[in-house]
Structures are given as structure tokens and as C-alpha cells.
Amino acid sequence: MSSETDEFVPVGDPKRRLPGVEGVWVFVMADMTVFGVLFGSFMLGRHQNPALFDASRHALNPNFGGVNTLILLTSSWFAALALGAVRKSRFGLAQRFIGGAFLCGLAFAVSKAIEYTEKLNAGISLLTNDFFMYYFTLTGIHLFHVVAGSVVLLVLWFKARSRSFDPQRPVVLECGAIYWHMVDLLWIILFPLLYLVR
């Protein structure tokens, strides 16, 4: 069942092409660079006060972070499968996969809301200390990306329903998927940084 899209393509082969459009990659790389700087800033903050950061980290529940990672990975998988389905003109299947990706995004947001509520009820806020300033800021900016991505997925779901993708070159879906995978990969680094580094 190996399709053309699954094959390894050597460098320089004319079959190599940029997924999505250049603009989405510029946006994604700019966003990832900002996050890269924030990751570095968090580590420098930790370097200056390792005892405080380690003690504060223990107030976080790694089960939330771990499950959220599994949710986003599954969401990314659905987005990748949706793209494969559209390329085979299977729009109904693609619609279901995009729906799955959207529901995962929603589950992530709900889980984060529960986690935030738990922290705020325990008297922990942005102002508690430097660690929690980073925790709420970094996860808050990331959550904003998740919400924006979920809106994009909703739009893509309607587009799949009206079959308005070109199976030869579904650029809009590719761009949406690239953005959604970026949201996933940023969390893959953010999660261990906040919850697991000791």
C-alpha cells in the first residue's frame, strides 16, 4: 500500500517540493525562534535559582503534561492522515481525521483549563515566583496557539466537507497541518522543560 508520498526521495530529485507555501514556513520558523529564545530564557532563570525552580516544579502534576503530549501527538497524527486521505480524494475520511484532530485540540484546552484551575485554587499564580511566571506565560502563549490552531482545523473541516481541496496540491490543508504540527513540536520541548527537568 506504499504510496508515492511515503517513498524516500533523494536530495536534488525533482519530486522534492516545499509542503504548503513559503509564507507559512517563514511564519512557523519566526514563531519557533521566539519560543527558542523563551526556552533559553527559562533555562537561564533556572540556572540562577535551581532550588526554587526544582521545588516549584514539584507542584506540577506530570500526568497532565504527559497526557497532554499524547493528546497533541494523536492530533498531529490525525492531521497527517487527513492530508494523505485528501491526496487520494477521500474527502469523507479526511473530514473525520480533521474532526479527530480538532477534538484532540479541544481536549488539550480542557485539560489545561483544569490544570490552571487546580493551580489557582491552590493559591499558585503568575505572581507566585519566577518559575510560575514562566509556567503560566509559556503554557499560556502555547495554549493560545492551540486555540488558534483548533479554529483553523474547524475551517479545514468545513472545507473538507465541501470538497474544496485540490487532491493534487491541497496547499491550504498543508499549511494548516504544518502550523498544527508546530504547535505539537513546541509542546514536546515545553513539557519536559517545565515538568521533568530536575
Next chain:
Amino acid sequence: MELLRKPATIVWAALMLATCATTWLLSGNSVTPEVATVAILLIAAVKVRLVMTHFMEVRRAPLALRCVCDGWLLAVTALILTVYLV
């Protein structure tokens, strides 16, 4: 069944397993904190590369994009590990 044989599914399964290993095994007290942290961060870097190459389809993209993505990952991983270990 067709779904199970797709490369995206194999990559997804590997990513899920790696996440479970780092979250619920390596975070325990079986190894020193430094070894566990470095291992967790390196596994995260491998996971990010899998997402880039397979899900974002960077492996089929022009060389320039592959270099930019790998460059970002290398820079971020090196920055985090350097600050952690120094």
C-alpha cells in the same frame, strides 16, 4: 488495517511510546537527575525531528528547509543542554 501499516502510524506509535517512557519511567529515581534530564531532553529532540521529517514532510522538502529545521533543533537543544550542564 490499512491505517496500521501507514508510516505516519508507525511514527505516531513510536512518539507515544517515547512519551510514556520519558514521562513515567525516566522521571523516576532509577538514574541520577542529570542522566535522566539529559536523556529526557535528547529523546524530546528525537521526537521533534520525527514530527518535522514525517508529519511536516520536511524529509521530502528542498535541502534548504531541511537545514533550517535541523539548525533550529540543534540550536535549541544545544542551548538548553549547555545552560543545564554548565
